[in-house]
Structures are given as structure tokens and as C-alpha cells.
Amino acid sequence: MTPDIPDEYLQTFVIECRELLEQMEQALLIVEQHPEDPEIINAIFRAAHTIKGTAGLFGIDYIVGFTHVAESVLDCVRSGEILINSALAALLIEVHDHLGVLVNHVDEGTLPTDEVERSRQRLIAQLKTYLDEPIVQNRSVDMPAIISKSKLDKVQGDMVQTDYWHISLRFGLEVFRNGMDPFSFVRYLSTIGQVIQLVTIIDTIPSADKMDPESCYLGFEISFDSDADKITIENIFNFVRDDCLIHILPPHSKVSEYKHLILDLPEQEMRLGEILVKCGSLTPTELERILRIQAGHDEEDSPRPAIGEVLLEQRMVAPPLIEAALERQKQIKDTKKADANLIRVDADKLDALINLVGELIIAGAGINLIAKREKTADLIQSTATLSRLVEEVRNSALALRMVQIGATFNRFQRVVRDVSKELGKEVELVISGAETELDKTVVEKIGDPLTHLVRNSMDHGIESADVRFARGKPAKGTLQLSAYHDAGSIVIEVSDDGGGLNKAKILSKAVERGLVAEGENLTDKEIYNLIFQAGFSTADNVSNLSGRGVGMDVVRRNIQALRGTVDLDSVEGQGSTVRIRLPLTLAIIDGFMVGVGNATYVIPLDIVVECIELKAWASDEGDGKYINLRGEVLPYRRLRDHFGIKSEMVQRENMVVVRYGEHKAGLVVDKLMGEFQTVIKPPGKLFQGEKSIGGFTILGSGEVALILDVPGLMGLIEQEKT
Amino acid sequence: MAKTILFVDDSASVRQVMKTALAREGYEVILAEDGKDALSKLNGTKIHLIISDVNMPNMDGITFVKEAKKLPAYKFTPIVMLTTESNAAKMAEGKAAGVKAWIVKPFQPPQLMAAVAQLVMA
Amino acid sequence: MANEQQNNHLVIEGELTIYTVTELKDKFLGGLLTNDELELNLSEVSEIDGAGLQLLVMAKQSAIALNKTLLITGHSPVVAELLDLSGLSVFFGDPLLMVHQSKLKGELL
Numbered sequence: 001m002t003p004d005i006p007d008e009y010l011q012t013f014v015i016e017c018r019e020l021l022e023q024m025e026q027a028l029l030i031v032e033q034h035p036e037d038p039e040i041i042n043a044i045f046r047a048a049h050t051i052k053g054t055a056g057l058f059g060i061d062y063i064v065g066f067t068h069v070a071e072s073v074l075d076c077v078r079s080g081e082i083l084i085n086s087a088l089a090a091l092l093i094e095v096h097d098h099l100g101v102l103v104n105h106v107d108e109g110t111l112p113t114d115e116v117e118r119s120r121q122r123l124i125a126q127l128k129t130y131l132d133e134p135i136v137q138n139r140s141v142d143m144p145a146i147i148s149k150s151k152l153d154k155v156q157g158d159m160v161q162t163d164y165w166h167i168s169l170r171f172g173l174e175v176f177r178n179g180m181d182p183f184s185f186v187r188y189l190s191t192i193g194q195v196i197q198l199v200t201i202i203d204t205i206p207s208a209d210k211m212d213p214e215s216c217y218l219g220f221e222i223s224f225d226s227d228a229d230k231i232t233i234e235n236i237f238n239f240v241r242d243d244c245l246i247h248i249l250p251p252h253s254k255v256s257e258y259k260h261l262i263l264d265l266p267e268q269e270m271r272l273g274e275i276l277v278k279c280g281s282l283t284p285t286e287l288e289r290i291l292r293i294q295a296g297h298d299e300e301d302s303p304r305p306a307i308g309e310v311l312l313e314q315r316m317v318a319p320p321l322i323e324a325a326l327e328r329q330k331q332i333k334d335t336k337k338a339d340a341n342l343i344r345v346d347a348d349k350l351d352a353l354i355n356l357v358g359e360l361i362i363a364g365a366g367i368n369l370i371a372k373r374e375k376t377a378d379l380i381q382s383t384a385t386l387s388r389l390v391e392e393v394r395n396s397a398l399a400l401r402m403v404q405i406g407a408t409f410n411r412f413q414r415v416v417r418d419v420s421k422e423l424g425k426e427v428e429l430v431i432s433g434a435e436t437e438l439d440k441t442v443v444e445k446i447g448d449p450l451t452h453l454v455r456n457s458m459d460h461g462i463e464s465a466d467v468r469f470a471r472g473k474p475a476k477g478t479l480q481l482s483a484y485h486d487a488g489s490i491v492i493e494v495s496d497d498g499g500g501l502n503k504a505k506i507l508s509k510a511v512e513r514g515l516v517a518e519g520e521n522l523t524d525k526e527i528y529n530l531i532f533q534a535g536f537s538t539a540d541n542v543s544n545l546s547g548r549g550v551g552m553d554v555v556r557r558n559i560q561a562l563r564g565t566v567d568l569d570s571v572e573g574q575g576s577t578v579r580i581r582l583p584l585t586l587a588i589i590d591g592f593m594v595g596v597g598n599a600t601y602v603i604p605l606d607i608v609v610e611c612i613e614l615k616a617w618a619s620d621e622g623d624g625k626y627i628n629l630r631g632e633v634l635p636y637r638r639l640r641d642h643f644g645i646k647s648e649m650v651q652r653e654n655m656v657v658v659r660y661g662e663h664k665a666g667l668v669v670d671k672l673m674g675e676f677q678t679v680i681k682p683p684g685k686l687f688q689g690e691k692s693i694g695g696f697t698i699l700g701s702g703e704v705a706l707i708l709d710v711p712g713l714m715g716l717i718e719q720e721k722t
Numbered sequence: 723m724a725k726t727i728l729f730v731d732d733s734a735s736v737r738q739v740m741k742t743a744l745a746r747e748g749y750e751v752i753l754a755e756d757g758k759d760a761l762s763k764l765n766g767t768k769i770h771l772i773i774s775d776v777n778m779p780n781m782d783g784i785t786f787v788k789e790a791k792k793l794p795a796y797k798f799t800p801i802v803m804l805t806t807e808s809n810a811a812k813m814a815e816g817k818a819a820g821v822k823a824w825i826v827k828p829f830q831p832p833q834l835m836a837a838v839a840q841l842v843m844a
Numbered sequence: 845m846a847n848e849q850q851n852n853h854l855v856i857e858g859e860l861t862i863y864t865v866t867e868l869k870d871k872f873l874g875g876l877l878t879n880d881e882l883e884l885n886l887s888e889v890s891e892i893d894g895a896g897l898q899l900l901v902m903a904k905q906s907a908i909a910l911n912k913t914l915l916i917t918g919h920s921p922v923v924a925e926l927l928d929l930s931g932l933s934v935f936f937g938d939p940l941l942m943v944h945q946s947k948l949k950g951e952l953l
Contacts, residue, residue: 009742012735046777049827053804054733056828057740064828176862176895178822179771179800180841183894183929187843188836200930205898208873208906213865213899214798236840239823798862 013058017103020047028093029413035084045074062112063102066120069127070095082130091126098123159252164196166281167222172243175216180240182218188236193226199275221275350400357397362698364390403443405483406434412454419458426476427458433483438490442562442582449555453494453578461498461576495577501570503527528568532556565711591678594669596639597647600705602678607710609657611672635717636666660711725842726750730760730774743831757781761789764796771842772801784819791820800841852879857888860896872903880912887918892926
């Protein structure tokens with residue numbers, strides 16, 4: 001660990017890593033379905049290399065080393081050299097999990113245990129099977145300067161006397177424009193040694209008329225005393241080595257190397273020689289010898305050495321390769337743009353906002369009432385505008401809380417994968433309606449029930465491969481998660497193509513448990529839904545997965561707590577579908593206000609189908625329990641009777657027809673008061689056990705209106721049917 | 723005179739660490755969390771060096787460099803790009819945009835300090 | 845930037861860097877063309893880089909070519925430091941900083 005990094009920085013690092021790992025997991029879980037989707041692959045890659053980069057900064061080597069190998073593999077995936085298959089995806093998930101463990105170690109300030117270390121080694125070995133080349137730990141040192149010991153120097157074996165390095169630099173024209181200052185490098189040299197002598201070469205500065213002041217014409221000859229090695233010195237000039245002539249001669253270099261230097265440099269030999277002597281790098285005698293050789297016969301040098309000893313060559317990549325890569329880069333950028341506009345907000349702040357919007361709606365309703373009472377046209381108009389704006393604010397505020405269910409669904413890729421492995425069944429997860437939005441609170445709470453349902457389907461629903469084969473089904477089972485909006489609710493379905501429920505088995509068990517009386521006449525649906533009764537399990541053998549004592553009744557209770565319902569359809573031999581129906585939001589609803597006597601009730605508008613006038617004669621049909629609505633038998637109920645309101649009957653009653661799921665019913669009220677936006681306040685303890693009340697709201701006038709819990713009410717009506 | 727460095731990275735922890743490290747070496751540090759933010763910091767303040775990440779939300783490093791190079795007051799300001807891959811394509815794009823110096827992540831503060839000193843040592 | 849107090853006396857203020865060299869080149873050459881002797885006062889230079897130094901070299905070379913005199917005076921600390929580092933102070937032949945003057949005089953005179 002780098003000692004000078006404070007703890008709180010590490011904390012930020014840990015949080016960041018966890019976020020990245022979450023993104024990585026989500027991408028990993030869907031990558032198999034989209035093995036060539038560059039967005040997903042890049043998301044995985046990016047998470048890995050950002051973790052590596054940041055860990056490197058913190059000097060957490062065990063993360064860097066490990067992530068580097070994974071990143072290398074991912075890089076190959078990105079470039080298309082390796083295709084993602086299920087084996088690799090599974091391995092990468094393990095890599096992800098392992099990174100999670102490593103990050104935990106950082107968080108706790110502990111070093112990885114031996115066990116972690118072993119799994120790390122195993123994963124690295126597995127990853128390396130995807131790589132042809134040995135892995136270079138750090139690519140920044142993977143670009144060594146070309147240091148070739150000249151083979152041409154057999155004859156001039158004698159060395160120069162100087163104990164110092166000689167550095168010769170000729171900067172490219174663009175150096176200034178690139179933001180570099182040659183003197184910065186010189187100053188930096190002083191940090192790793194001592195500049196003994198420096199000569200600034202100004203020979204190539206053109207005459208005023210030809211000189212571009214922004215171009216660099218400078219060069220240096222430097223005699224330098226340092227214990228640093230050659231690579232270290234060379235690295236100082238990394239930033240300019242692309243367009244500069246750089247020669248670095250170690251102390252006691254061979255005379256012939258100086259000769260090559262002089263040959264390579266643009267200045268005249270004599271002038272250069274003088275400079276070298278001035279630098280102290282060459283003695284006058286040495287220079288004389290070099291020049292003599294030069295002037296004479298350089299037989300041993302017939303192929304002129306390829307630009308000296310240490311000219312650092314710029315390595316170019318073939319243009320088509322760059323174009324292809326740029327194209328890919330562009331795609332990645334486009335993806336980035338899509339999620340670039342996201343900001344993270346504390347959920348509590350959102351809740352506070354929505355509460356305020358709720359109060360605003362109530363206050364607005366109050367003003368509306370006053371305006372109508374005062375009959376001032378201007379005021380009515382203004383309040384109308386205000387109402388419209390408030391409604392928009394409400395919608396925007398609510399939309400802030402809405403999240404797509406896709407992320408939740410995608411988590412099940414992991415569940416399905418793990419459970420498949422555990423059970424030895426092959427199961428494919430199909431997701432639809434991932435973009436369906438619902439309230440964040442609901443999303444958070446739906447995870448557990450869904451997990452249970454998914455596991456249950458895989459455990460009890462989908463048959464083992466040989467059974468499936470015998471039944472003429474594909475060996476790979478299919479589990480489907482889908483979501484859609486329906487009548488103000490969101491419906492989430494978990495369906496499988498497994499064996500379906502065994503009615504006889506359920507029935508006999510139900511009888512055995514005393515849930516139903518023997519010989520009782522039940523519809524198929526009623527039988528199936530018995531499994532949601534407390535303490536019900538039909539699996540022949542209790543497996544590790546389901547049957548942990550948590551039954552389907554818990555699922556139902558969880559969903560009911562969200563004001564939702566759950567039911568099940570099944571076809572024996574073909575599969576089952578569990579359908580969860582949930583309200584879109586828990587905070588505000590569009591209500592339809594009705595009056596009974598002096599009381600006001602609110603019915604969620606989404607479920608209102610129609611309003612009809614209830615003719616006096618209609619009440620006679622079906623013992624006052626059913627009405628014939630255009631040929632349809634509709635159960636109905638008087639709210640007056642239901643809530644025991646004692647007031648005078650009105651002349652003409654109205655009926656509100658509501659629909660919830662497959663059920664329809666009529667609610668008879670005294671008067672229809674129109675649409676009304678309602679903030680739901682939870683019902684107090686007083687109303688506990690009252691199934692037909694979902695909450696209450698305060699009207700603009702200050703009065704309290706009860707919000708009907710229609711599913712609850714309908715449950716009561718259904719019960720009374722029999 | 724202290725040299726001023728604009729450091730751009732979307733990772734809060736990287737920013738924290740680098741600010742501390744650079745400030746300890748006596749540099750004035752201006753931080754920005756993405757390209758867009760960084761561009762808003764190029765408001766006439768003399769900046770001697772820009773160090774920027776490549777992969778960032780809102781505006782990536784390359785786009786930021788292209789924009790920065792359009793500003794007369796910053797067109798010669800040296801730019802060091804931090805990148806987690808030594809990706810030839812990205813480097814080519816960056817080069818075209820005016821980036822001449824690359825530092826490959828993971829790096830440790832001393833490595834970056836050396837690079838900074840090579841470029842703007844006073 | 846350059847502040848012309850007299851035509852033959854240019855005071856350079858602020859940066860003598862890549863950002864200002866293009867403009868300053870014209871000023872320097874203009875000053876050299878209209879005067880036999882031009883004095884560049886660098887006491888107000890807050891920042892100088894290689895490009896700035898290179899421009900000074902060019903000005904000096906131009907002066908020599910035109911057979912005129914270019915004097916560089918009042919080196920600010922950053923200018924003095926760079927001249928020292930580059931080893932070019934001898935090339936310019938101007939007396940450097942006051943503190944170094946006695947020592948340098950011995951060398952130069």
C-alpha cells in the first residue's frame with residue numbers, strides 16, 4: 001500500500017470499485033445473449049481497467065496484477081480475437097466475484113488470505129489460457145528504447161575517457177506547439193543527476209524572415225553525471241522521442257559510438273566536435289581520432305549504421321487498423337453519451353420532493369375550491385393553469401422515482417446460472433419488457449419474492465433434461481421473466497415450460513393439511529392458488545434451493561404488502577405462469593371522487609371502467625348482488641351498505657364499474673364528483689383489518705376522504721359470491 | 723512562480739490522491755471531474771499543464787482536448803492523457819487532437835510526478 | 845507583452861513564451877529596423893520558455909546580420925535562470941543580474 005494515501009481516499013476507492021463491479025456484473029450477465037454487442041463488452045472492459053488503473057494509483061498490487069490479466073483477455077474480446085461463450089462468461093463472473101473479495105480486503109485493510117490467493121492463481125491460470133502471449137505486467141515499460149550493442153565496432157574498441165553520460169538532443173519543429181519546453185527536460189535531468197555542461201545548439205535557427213517563432217529549432221549537447229541507468233534517462237524524453245533525435249551515450253562509450261553520433265547529427269562535423277569537446281565528453285585527442293577515421297576510410301562502416309545507437313524510432317500502426325479501431329471508438333463514445341446525463345440522487349431527497357408535491361396538490365385543490373366558490377373568472381383561469389402545472393410537476397416528480405425493471409431482471413441471469421449449475425439442469429432465461437418502469441420502492445421490494453419464484457420454477461417446475469427429453473421437449477428449459485403495464489398496474493410474470501402443477505397432488509396435500517375439505521369442488525385455478533397457502537410444499541424431496549421453510553405464502557404476503565396480488569396459471573405438462581400485479585407507485589394516484597351521504601371516497605382512476613346511472617329496477621336482480629350489465633353478470637355493492645352509512649337514499653344512484661385483473665365489479669354511490677389527484681396517506685391503526693380501505697387523503701377543503709382499496713373490496717365481494 | 727495544473731478525472735479518489743500529491747510538490751491544482759467541467763475551468767486562468775483521463779462521462783478526454791486546443795489561451799498548453807490501455811487507436815485519435823504525452827494507467831503518484839516534472843518543471 | 849516607451853527601448857511585460865513569440869517577433873524586428881540600437885528590457889518578464897529564449901537568439905542574430913546592436917537589460921529572475929541554464933548568456937554578451945554582476949564583469953569585460 002502506498003503509505004502516503006489517507007484512509008478516506010481508500011474509502012472512496014472502495015465505493016467506486018463496488019459501483020464498477022456492479023456495472024460489470026450486470027453487463028456480464030447479459031453478455032452471453034449479446035456476445036458481439038460492443039457496448040456490453042466495453043462496459044465489462046471499462047470496469048476492469050478502471051479498477052486496475054485506480055488500484056494502481058493506490059499501489060494495491062494484488063488487484064492490479066489480477067485485473068491486468070482479466071483486462072488483457074477482455075481486450076482481446078473487445079477486438080474480436082476472442083468470442084465470449086458461456087465458459088468464458090462463467091469465468092469472468094468468477095473474476096468479478098474474486099475482485100469483489102479483493103475489494104473487501106481493501107475495505108477491511110486486510111491482506112488476501114492464502115485461500116483467496118490460491119483462487120487468484122487458479123483464475124489467472126484459467127484466464128491465461130485465452131491469451132497466447134505471456135503477460136507483461138505494466139505496459140508503460142513495455143516500450144523499451146532500442147538499445148542495440150553495435151556490432152560494427154570491432155575495430156575501434158577503445159573507450160573515451162569521460163566518466164559522464166553524453167546526451168545529444170535535437171528537438172523537432174513541433175515541440176513548442178505540442179506544449180513541451182526543451183528546458184523542462186533539462187531541469188528534470190538535475191533531479192536524477194548533475195548536468196556538468198550544457199551547450200544549447202542554436203545553429204539551426206533560421207534567419208528572421210524564414211523563422212517561425214512557434215517552431216522549435218533548439219538542440220542540446222549535455223554532459224551528465226548520474227548513477228541512473230540508461231532506461232531511466234531515456235524515459236525522461238518519452239514525451240518528445242517521437243519527433244526528436246536523441247542519443248544517449250553511457251560513460252566510457254566507445255570512440256566509435258561518438259563517431260556515429262557525429263555522423264547522425266545535422267551540424268557540421270567540426271562544429272559538433274568542438275561542442276563535444278566543450279562539453280567535456282570528448283578530449284581533443286579523441287575528437288581528432290574520430291575525425292581522422294571519418295575523413296579516411298570507413299570500410300567497416302559500409303552500411304551506415306541505422307541511425308545510430310539509440311535513436312528511438314516511432315512505431316506506427318497500419319492505417320486501416322487505426323480506422324477500424326476509431327470506428328469502434330466512436331460507437332463506444334455514443335454509448336457513453338447515453339448514460340452520460342445521469343446524476344445520482346439520494347432517494348430520501350426524492351421522497352421529500354414527492355411529499356412536498358403531495359402537499360402542493362392538496363393546497364392547489366383548496367385554492368380550486370375557493371376559486372369555484374368565489375366565481376371569479378380570472379381566479380378560476382389562473383388556478384386552472386396552476387393545476388395543470390402542478391400536475392406536470394407531480395408527473396415529473398413521480399417519474400423521478402420510476403426505474404426500469406430491466407436491472408432487476410438482469411440480476412436473475414446470475415441466479416438462473418447459479419441455480420442451473422447447482423441443480424444440473426440447463427435453463428435459459430428469457431427477459432421481456434425490461435424497459436417497463438415502476439416505482440423504485442416497488443423494485444427494491446420485488447427482488448426477494450421474484451428470486452423465490454424463479455428458484456421455485458427451476459427447482460420444481462423445469463424437469464431434468466432426461467425427463468424433458470422423454471416428454472419431447474428441448475433439453476434446455478426456458479424460464480421467462482416479463483413485465484408490462486396493465487390498467488394502472490404493472491404485471492410481472494414468471495413462467496416456465498416445465499411440468500406444470502399436478503392438480504391431484506396439490507389437492508391431496510391441501511386436504512391432508514386441512515386447507516380444503518375433502519370433496520370440495522374447486523376450479524383448476526383455485527387448486528393452483530392453494531400453493532400460496534401457508535406451509536405448502538409439494539416437492540418430493542426438499543432440495544437445497546426451495547423448501548427452506550419459506551413457502552409461496554411468504555411470496556404472497558410480500559406482494560400484498562406492496563398492495564399487489566399474485567396468482568398462478570398452469571397447464572400440466574406444459575408449464576406454469578405466476579403473475580404478480582403491483583401498483584405503479586405507492587405515493588400518489590389519480591383518483592375518482594365519489595360521495596356517499598356526507599362522506600367522500602376516492603377510487604383509483606386507473607381501475608375505473610365506466611360510470612352508469614343505476615336504475616331503480618336494476619337493484620332487484622340477483623338478490624341485490626348482481627346486475628345485468630349489457631348481458632354481463634356484474635357483482636355490485638352499495639358503499640352505503642358496506643360502510644354502514646346512515647343517511648337518506650338519493651333519488652338516482654350511480655354505479656362505478658371497476659376492473660382489477662380479471663375481475664369486474666360495480667360500486668354504487670350517491671354522487672360522482674369527478675377526477676381528483678390524491679396523495680395517499682397510509683391508513684392508521686384504526687383501519688387495520690379493514691380490507692376495503694387503502695389509505696386516506698386530505699381534500700382541499702380540509703376534509704378527509706378514504707381511498708378505497710379496490711382489490712381488497714373485490715376480494716370481499718368475491719367471497720360473498722359463494 | 724508556482725505552476726498551475728488542471729487535473730481531470732471522473733474518479734473522485736484519483737482526483738483526491740493526485741491533488742494531494744501535486745500540491746505537495748508545490749503545484750497549484752485545479753480539479754475537474756469530466757471534460758465539460760474541465761472546459762469550464764479554462765476561463766483565462768494561466769494553466770501550465772493539463773492532465774486528463776480519456777474515459778469520462780459528459781465529455782470524454784479526447785473531445786475535451788479538441789475543444790481546449792481551439793482556445794487561443796490554451797492551444798499550446800501541454801496535455802498529458804491518462805489512459806488505462808495503451809490503445810493505438812485512442813492514441814492516434816489523441817495525437818490528432820493534440821495530445822503528445824500519454825501515461826498508461828495504472829501509474830503511481832511518483833510516476834506521474836516525474837512526468838509532470840519533465841513537462842513543467844520550473 | 846511589449847510596451848514601447850521609446851522606440852528604441854522595449855519593455856517586455858508578462859510572458860515571453862510560445863503564446864507571445866509571434867507577436868513579439870514583429871515588435872523586435874520592427875524595433876531593429878528603425879533603430880541602430882535596440883534595448884530589450886526583460887525586467888518585467890514573468891515567464892519565459894524555450895520559445896522565448898529562441899526568439900531572443902533570433903533577435904540577436906538578426907541584429908548581428910543587420911550590423912546593429914541589441915541590448916538585453918534588466919533580466920527578471922526567470923530570464924536570468926534560463927540564460928544560465930542554457931549557457932547562452934555568453935552568446936548574448938549582456939551583463940546579467942546585479943548580484944552576479946561583479947563576477948560576470950570580470951568574465952565579460
